[in-house]
Amino acid sequence: IYTPALPGKEVAYSTERVSDVARVLARMGNAIAIRCYGDPVDWVYGGANELVRNFAYWADIPVLNMECDKYHPFQGLADVFTVKEKFGTFDGVKFVMSWAYSPSIHKPRAVPQSAIIAATMMGMDVVLARPPEMELDPEVIAACNEHAGKTGGSFAVSEDFANAARGAHVVYPKAWAATPFFKPPVGSDDAEATQVIFDRHKDWKATPEYMELADKEAIYLHCLPADRGWEVEDAVLDNTDPESGWRSAAFDEAENRLHVQKAVMSLVMG
Amino acid sequence: IYTPALPGKEVAYSTERVSDVARVLARMGNAIAIRCYGDPVDWVYGGANELVRNFAYWADIPVLNMECDKYHPFQGLADVFTVKEKFGTFDGVKFVMSWAYSPSIHKPRAVPQSAIIAATMMGMDVVLARPPEMELDPEVIAACNEHAGKTGGSFAVSEDFANAARGAHVVYPKAWAATPFFKPPVGSDDAEATQVIFDRHKDWKATPEYMELADKEAIYLHCLPADRGWEVEDAVLDNTDPESGWRSAAFDEAENRLHVQKAVMSLVMG
């Protein structure tokens, strides 16, 4: 097996068409788990998702998305599972997915997109907070609005980091790439412009002061790895004491990803 | 454990003599499976086979050849097993191992050599079709002639791509390196000459027209990955419909490699 490639991107003796890889693996195993984003698809937004879907088209065994450039479904499941574990309910829970600063601009959108999809599906009151240049996929935003309408929850977009956090039960501040970073037609393939945009928003950081804006029992989430000192201060990420009021649930969230993955594998492979 | 090397090719702190690797692994596991050809032995024909044999000499547990530069025994087993599965017999089955064009000249000989060895062993009527410059190892040819003499099957070499396929029940068109590509004494280490030779034979390609020359129930085999558009057209490789007359059995063949590997492991490790 060589590097899987879609028709038109094949190179003799170094790639193999996805249709062939998928069909051969489907003869040999019980599921195919794929993680693909960023450089292997040259940051063309949606390219990795297309690859995963093409695997699913050809394989007659389950294909598990371990993170593509659009979605990270297992992370989204782990996120909402952690909320349920901590609060016992989704009703009236304010869930704030927020952008946060990182010196690295190479950040896919999959985590925030799956987080707000899962959170709106569960009926939470969801706020997406982000600088103007950090839009997410309009399809994802549309899906969130649709979920909110159906569940009795709500969905709003804010450009105010601090204000969005007020009264939140869950805050999830995390970097993702600005729109210009992606290749056309989504972006303009402009890493320099992206860096400039990023550096305008260094104050989007999870600090203890930020946590104080939230509910006094609020939890901090992060999919990890976190860029310490930029996205989050140590005093937030490392405050895991359940008696301390607001606290970090990031390590519980990491453990929960394993549990939801096992649950899904059991459902689709059982 | 470092990179295994034979005496005379050792480098301090980066290689380890095969005798030592083999003896240590033999203390730790139940079998050693080795795949080695091409660059790691610098395309010196037979170098990888010597390495595998040296492992077998030193290890007192089974050594499984997962493909060296002379043989690919599991592939050969999968090939003939697939024939048996499709036709129920080897008697009177015409098996055509044919060269096919690829833009990449870096192609080992192991697959065709093990295919014709296995096919003649099973007593099929075997034809090796290839351009004049794509000879296979004379030892392999001698073995095939010997098998044919013993089994009542037959073995012939042809330089005519189309003619060889006439009436075939099994066609197996696949690229392998031309003789000049290998290092002396087998070849002349001449990649440029090899490329020129290759490019003279672009018409050696598995097309629907080619398949029509074969038996109306013929199967197409390929060890995969295939160089689509060069070795084979999509319309051949992807025509897996068992009701369609001639058809591709390449994905069944891929699955069968797993089964024969398990069978051999069970025999030698049980």
Next chain:
Amino acid sequence: IYTPALPGKEVAYSTERVSDVARVLARMGNAIAIRCYGDPVDWVYGGANELVRNFAYWADIPVLNMECDKYHPFQGLADVFTVKEKFGTFDGVKFVMSWAYSPSIHKPRAVPQSAIIAATMMGMDVVLARPPEMELDPEVIAACNEHAGKTGGSFAVSEDFANAARGAHVVYPKAWAATPFFKPPVGSDDAEATQVIFDRHKDWKATPEYMELADKEAIYLHCLPADRGWEVEDAVLDNTDPESGWRSAAFDEAENRLHVQKAVMSLVMG
């Protein structure tokens, strides 16, 4: 998970703080086994050990040292286990850990340090033989002296390769880096000087003549891979015949590492 790094050595989007890696892995598995030395810690002596200890601080599951830049505990256990297996006792057994020449100067100290720690702990009569420039860690030397005082065994340092081997039951000649090779403050980061020092001691080699100096039932140990022709001649390493008088026990020692690792895993993970 990215490359684990200690605070102060973190790089956004390419490293992850050890505290985070350790805590996440601790949620997912039953133990963490780490091998780290040399280039990943830039040959700063002790840097890898600090990393392993930091993992142990943060993880609430066992952390197993598979070799750091100070210690190789499993190797030390395998070494003394092999002695016990061959001689049935540690009492009165003379164990000689000796430096030996290799053309490569990139050799960590962990193996000899753990060997003399384990051997003195077991109460053997231990000699460390080395050229003057190949000191080991003073802390390790102090520990060996302390063990010898407690157990009734002995510990001595010699600069005489041949003399140290006289009457030895166990000889263990192996290269390790000279002190100048390490970064300050331990060394002077001087690879050239180290090479010059090494090349002055090419006669520190395990030959049959060397083995004749030892007890007539002496065993030769080496953690493997060995630099054949430099550290040891084939006639020594390959003489594994138990009837031959002195002999190589290096392959038994390799097997024993697996057994002691399983034993420790059973103890700490059971």
